Amino acid sequence: MRTVPHLLATILPALLLTASVPASAATDPVGRWPLPPPPEVVAPFDAPDSTWGPGHRGVDLLGAPGQPVRAALPGRVTFVGTIAGRGVVVVDHGPTRTTYEPVASSLAPGRRLAAGDPIGTLGLLGSHCFPRACLHWGWIRGRETYLDPLRLVGGGPVRLLPLAGLPRPAAGSSAVAPLASPYAAWRPAVQQLADWFAW
Structure with a gap:
């Protein structure tokens, strides 16, 4: 007969994994920081709800004027030019492409x-x-499906928090309330497992 600790050790990791990892994460290519x-990361990705809807179709990475910009993935240059007064480089990777702006480049398309x-x-x-x-670093699949380019580099910097999140500020405190715990997606699976054992 299986004990409760044995069942937890068997079931819990699978539940946590499915609750916290996007299905597409396993198929994302591994890239490099540009x-x-x-x-x-000054401004994160914010996918638009529609083709022309508001959002942030990439991420903004803090740098220095004149700093070298590098290709995040292997590919072929398909565009080097100016759009809306900004220098833009587009690199095609087959099913996806990455975009970089503002960038001054002497590369030729086809490189x-x-x-x-x-x-x-x-x-x-x-x-x-x-x-x-x-x-401004973008990642696009097909014609108009914008993706979070931080997925190419593991999602960006990770800061681990306690499972319960950060402590709340005391009543009347001027402290800013903390962001929601990144483990919030795990809670339904953990609660479901706890309910099952309580039954």
């Missing part, structure tokens, strides 16, 4: 790149973070 070493190859230098004019320089 601004090494890993930079500060093959390995992951980590330089594609140009980071500009200041057209930066989403002006007066600071930041790279």
Whole structure:
């Protein structure tokens, strides 16, 4: 007969894994940061609800003017030019493509790149973070399906929090309330398991 600890050790990891890992994460290619070493993410990805809807179709990475920008994945350059006053480079990777702006580049379309190859230098004019320089890095599947490019580098910097989240500020405190725990998605699976054992 199986004991409760044995059942927990068998069932809990599978429940937690399915509750916390997106189905597509296992098939994402492994890329490189376009601004090494890993930079500060100034603005995260915010997928639009519709083709023309509001959102942030990429991430903004803090950099320095003139800093080398590198290809996140191997591929072929398909566009080098100016769009809305910003230098843009697009690299095709087959089913997906990555975009980089504002970037000054002398590459020609058709150029093959390995992951980590330089594609140009980071500009200041057209930066989403002006007066600071930041790279707007996008990842697109097909014609208009925007993806979070941080998935290519493991989701970006990870900060582990206690399972219960951070302590709440005392009543009347001027402290800012903490963000929700990143483990919130686990709670339904853990509660379901606890309810099952309580039955």
